[in-house]
Amino acid sequence: MLRIALIGCGAIGTTVLELLQNDPGLQVSAIVVTPTGQAAAREVARRLAPQAVVASEVPAEGIDLLVEAAGHAAVAHHVLPALERGVACIVASIGALSAEGVAQQVEAAAVRGGTQVQLISGGIGAIDVLAAARIGGLDAVRYTGRKPPRAWKGTPAEQAHDLDALTQATVIFEGSARDAALRYPKNANVAAMVSLAGLGLDATRVQLIADPAVSDNIHAVEASGAFGNFELTMRNRPLAANPKTSALTVYSLVRAVRNRVAALAI
């Protein structure tokens, strides 16, 4: 039985629990949230994972796999110490690795713990293509993230634009994947993932758009290199509980977890 600690019990965490509740070979043993989130998480656990303890720290014993679905701060707070202790981790908040030195810290912690950290593809596809194409050499990678204005609420875009009054597609950010991930921690994890798989955080060009004409979260990647070139467009349905987050992110996490115990992993 693979014993899991799930970090975060919001839009992603709750849906992950729904999907994993009857999986043989897996058990969510702990749900880890901030002290203020404990009561809500207990209610979710009562319905979907009655065997799980709800805590504000990862239990020191009895966890085989940590699954992070909480936010950038959880990478330093929970993922790094777990890796040091030798607990394998699956991470959704990829943008946390865009802060100076954090990607190196995460890797070093996994080396010291003799374990592995897996970054999920989340809301984007073609991460396999980029990571393979990089071996032959990439020339250019461009990522564009287009979401409805409401998905940019609570971000720096709100200071520069009246999001409720937008009548046409508006570029709210243009720059490197690193800056996108740092400035938009709840919206640009995909940008960070594309860059880490491909040309790196500084060389990957990113454009973020608030578009009142769309209801999906639309992610586009264009890449060229020795392999040839490709264009990918994803039109992702957002989760009802969080318009910033695509349902595909949940499925990507569930796939990663199930692959840990599957005899045939795809």
Ligand SMILES: NC(=O)C1=CN([C@@H]2O[C@H](COP(=O)(O)OP(=O)(O)OC[C@H]3O[C@@H](n4cnc5c(N)ncnc54)[C@H](OP(=O)(O)O)[C@@H]3O)[C@@H](O)[C@H]2O)C=CC1
């Ligand atoms: N790779 C990808 O494609 C994507 C990655 N993400 C990442 O996943 C994260 C979660 O997304 P989503 O579920 O939609 O967000 P929600 O805001 O719905 O849920 C976040 C949950 O995590 C908890 N939490 C926040 N900080 C911590 C912490 N330091 N330790 C433990 N628990 C914490 C929150 O508790 P409380 O309410 O008490 O703060 C809440 O339960 C995003 O912030 C983003 O980083 C999201 C979308 C796509």
Ligand SMILES: O=C([O-])CC(=O)C(=O)O
């Ligand atoms: O889920 C998505 O559409 C992508 C997202 O929020 C992110 O990259 O942080």
